[in-house]
Amino acid sequence: xxxxxxxxxxxxxxxxxxxxxxxxxxxxxxxxxxxxxxxxxxxxxxxxxxxxxxxxxxxxxxxxxxxxxxxxxxxxxxxxxxxxxxxxxxxxxxxxxxxxxxxxxxxxxxxxxxxxxxxxxxxxxxxxxxxxxxxxxxxxxxxxxxxxxxxxxxxxxxxxxxxxxxxxxxxxxxxxxxxxxxxxxxxxxxxxxxxxxxxxxxxxxxxxxxxxxxxxxxxxxxxxxxxxxxxxxxxxxxxxxxxxxxxxxxxxxxxxxxxxxxxxxxxxxxxxxxxxxxxxxxxxxxxx
Amino acid sequence: xxxxxxxxxxxxxxxxxxxxxxxxxxxxxxxxxxxxxxxxxxxxxxxxxxxxxxxxxxxxxxxxxxxxxxxxxxxxxxxxxxxxxxxxxxxxxxxxxxxxxxxxxxxxxxxxxxxxxxxxxxxxxxxxxxxxxxxxxxxxxxxxxxxxxxxxxxxxxxxxxxxxxxxxxxxxxxxxxxxxxxxxxxxxxxxxxxxxxxxxxxxxxxxxxxxxxxxxxxxxxxxxxxxxxxxxxxxxxxxxxxxxxxxxxxxxxxxxxxxxxxxxxxxxxxxxxxxxxxxxxxxxxxxxxxxxxxxxxxxxxxxxxxxxxxxxxxxxxxxxxxxxxxxxxxxxxxxxxxxxxxxxxxxxxxxxxxxxxxxxxxxxxxxxxxxxxx
Numbered sequence: 234x235x236x237x238x239x240x241x242x243x244x245x246x247x248x249x250x251x252x253x254x255x256x257x258x259x260x261x262x263x264x265x266x267x268x269x270x271x272x273x274x275x276x277x278x279x280x281x282x283x284x285x286x287x288x289x290x291x292x293x294x295x296x297x298x299x300x301x302x303x304x305x306x307x308x309x310x311x312x313x314x315x316x317x318x319x320x321x322x323x324x325x326x327x328x329x330x331x332x333x334x335x336x337x338x339x340x341x342x343x344x345x346x347x348x349x350x351x352x353x354x355x356x357x358x359x360x361x362x363x364x365x366x367x368x369x370x371x372x373x374x375x376x377x378x379x380x381x382x383x384x385x386x387x388x389x390x391x392x393x394x395x396x397x398x399x400x401x402x403x404x405x406x407x408x409x410x411x412x413x414x415x416x417x418x419x420x421x422x423x424x425x426x427x428x429x430x431x432x433x434x435x436x437x438x439x440x441x442x443x444x445x446x447x448x449x450x451x452x453x454x455x456x457x458x459x460x461x462x463x464x465x466x467x468x469x470x471x472x473x474x475x476x477x478x479x480x481x482x483x484x485x486x487x488x489x490x491x492x493x494x495x496x497x498x499x500x501x502x503x504x505x506x507x508x509x510x511x512x513x514x515x516x517x518x519x520x521x
Numbered sequence: 522x523x524x525x526x527x528x529x530x531x532x533x534x535x536x537x538x539x540x541x542x543x544x545x546x547x548x549x550x551x552x553x554x555x556x557x558x559x560x561x562x563x564x565x566x567x568x569x570x571x572x573x574x575x576x577x578x579x580x581x582x583x584x585x586x587x588x589x590x591x592x593x594x595x596x597x598x599x600x601x602x603x604x605x606x607x608x609x610x611x612x613x614x615x616x617x618x619x620x621x622x623x624x625x626x627x628x629x630x631x632x633x634x635x636x637x638x639x640x641x642x643x644x645x646x647x648x649x650x651x652x653x654x655x656x657x658x659x660x661x662x663x664x665x666x667x668x669x670x671x672x673x674x675x676x677x678x679x680x681x682x683x684x685x686x687x688x689x690x691x692x693x694x695x696x697x698x699x700x701x702x703x704x705x706x707x708x709x710x711x712x713x714x715x716x717x718x719x720x721x722x723x724x725x726x727x728x729x730x731x732x733x734x735x736x737x738x739x740x741x742x743x744x745x746x747x748x749x750x751x752x753x754x755x756x757x758x759x760x761x762x763x764x765x766x767x768x769x770x771x772x773x774x775x776x777x778x779x780x781x782x783x784x785x786x787x788x789x790x791x792x793x794x795x796x797x798x799x800x801x802x803x804x805x806x807x808x809x810x811x812x813x814x815x816x817x818x819x820x821x822x823x824x825x826x827x828x829x830x831x832x833x834x835x836x837x838x839x840x841x842x843x844x845x846x847x848x849x850x851x852x853x854x855x856x857x858x859x860x861x862x863x864x865x866x867x868x869x870x871x872x873x874x875x876x877x878x879x880x881x882x883x884x885x886x887x888x889x890x891x892x893x894x895x
Contacts, residue, residue: 417602417604419600419602419604420604420606422571422591422598422600422604423598423600423604423605423606424606424617425570425571425590425591425592426569426571426591426592426596426597426598426666427592427597427617427618427621427665427666427669428592428593428618428621428622428669429592429617429621430592430621433621437617438606441608442606442607442608
């Protein structure tokens, strides 16, 4: 009896043992620092950047200042535009990949992944040079007499958008591809057979069945894009303040660690909210 | 009436269908039968509208339909793996087609529950389709198609994923549903027994062509080509050539000492074939037309001498395998019903035996390119 009862426990012990390094990592480098951030967010900045632990919610009230709200909304907007652009541009790619022959699949997969072998700062600079006043695009355009004066691409919203999409689109394509690859395309034939238009086949059959990949892709893009500030700095000319810059500034320049902590937590909460939406959606699918 | 006229379908260099023409009458249970790769599924998909013919046309009620998209044809399909929507429950799956046609919801509700009770799934309405067994999914797939009252129901090997017992049960149900609704059913299968059991008419396909269209009986008893004869059931084959003819018979000169005699069937459904003397032909006899004897019968019967190789008792019948004496070809199969008469005759392995059959019970067909035994 004893041996029978102890065996599953022994097995559980062994599994925990294997997971232990990751758990320690998680505890030591994520949960404890996060707890410290929470403590700091409740403190107040003293003179010369000192920190007074007086447990006030003042930092959180400060966030609701219109200046900071505007910055936050601007970041949200950038993240949203990036996510939607990646979705619209990435979906056809994932679809083609999922329906292509195995050989073409590999080629397309390589094309999506290879840019990632380069550091993203280098990629951002590459875009900067491409778009600069006498860069490749302007030179080519003027050489072909499509336009005569250099078009001012760099440090514009367009170049920021281009950089963000370039940076994040693989995070959209890959989860979409995983979902589409598992998708049984006879479902679409079944839908058409039952009289569904292309529109209805897409929205009533394809989209619900690849929802997991869709939402995963959106979160993979939206989450990091929300805190992104390097790409907008490099390609947008560091003209606009985003939540990412704001947080860095609190820690590095203004030396207001408590406020920086509160802003960081706001960012985390924003991400958690989107994750919650994702998880509740996924649960409702499993229940079917 | 559905009419397929001279339809060909090529994929690059490969020919899936070569100049296929067939007419399917309303209310028939029509089967497309053939080995895998014969083009039967391609033909079904062209009728459904999932594929376009490379050449030729399809007509339904005298109207050309091969240029009408699948979602505008009033045909519905039961897919091989059912293709039920996993994100919808049983009722929602069945209701899908009606909702696409913007049917009022009260009517949808009523027709869906009617259809679910017809396929005996009324208590499963709110269940997720992924929790159902294969047979239950099959019923839902059938209901999902039939609820739209299709002019033609297309079935793409719908029973192939089920085990034998369930398959036989579903065959009976399919047939009774078809008889009740009187819809046209076009049924694709590679299972000849299934095709014979269910169909009013069968088209036997091979290498992108239709070899023969007929009732199950015609296909089995009077195959027009050696391929059809060999594909449906089992059959014994001898190679040889046409010998002298008489008023009501032909002779076949095979490996034996004595020529075999061929006569027209008594009901006249199969006339005497008209081959010139010397034509290379195959003689074919079904196992159940053969009799096994210990001594040679009279000259009015065709007889092949041989050695008994194997006896397999199979319940209703016994299969006996005989190696003909004059040929090195494959053994002949004789199937005998297990009755008191046959039980009295005990044969020993290795014994010298005589296989005999009536001149009306054998077929003479032009030699097939695919090579034949005997």
